Amino acid sequence: MRLLPWTGTDGKPCYLSTDDPDSRLSRLADDVEQAQLASAEQVLAGAEAVLRDPKAGERAVHFALVRALESLGDVLRVAVSRGERLREGDG
Template sequence: MRLLPWAGADGKPCYLSTDDPGSLLSRLADDVEAAQLASAEQVLAGAKAVLGDSEAGERAVRFALTRAVESLGDVLRVAVSRSRGGDTR
């Protein structure tokens, strides 16, 4: 069972049961994971820039932290999936 990089409508984890790493859903999950990791890199760079700016206001810091928390959740889901053998590449 592969933990997918998105939650269901009820917020619960979604899983994929397949022996075909080339299936449509497997490839979609791979693409979503890649996009989440790339986004996390951008969010990290932006957060570092905000934290390095002594004139950054509360709004900028809150936005950067909010995005960092969202990205951390995505990256952790990818890590859990891959640690369970969900990385099909």
């Protein structure tokens, strides 16, 4: 079972049951993970810029923190999913 990089409409994790890493849904999940990681890099750079700016207002800091939290959640889900797949490969 692969933890997918998105949640259901109820906020619960979604899983994919397949042995085919080249299935259409597996490839879509790979693409979404890649996009989430790239987005996290941009969010990190933006948050660093806001925090270095002594003139950054409360709204800018709040926005940077909200985006950083969203990205951290995405990156953690990717890490858990990849860790689970590594363990499955060892078994």
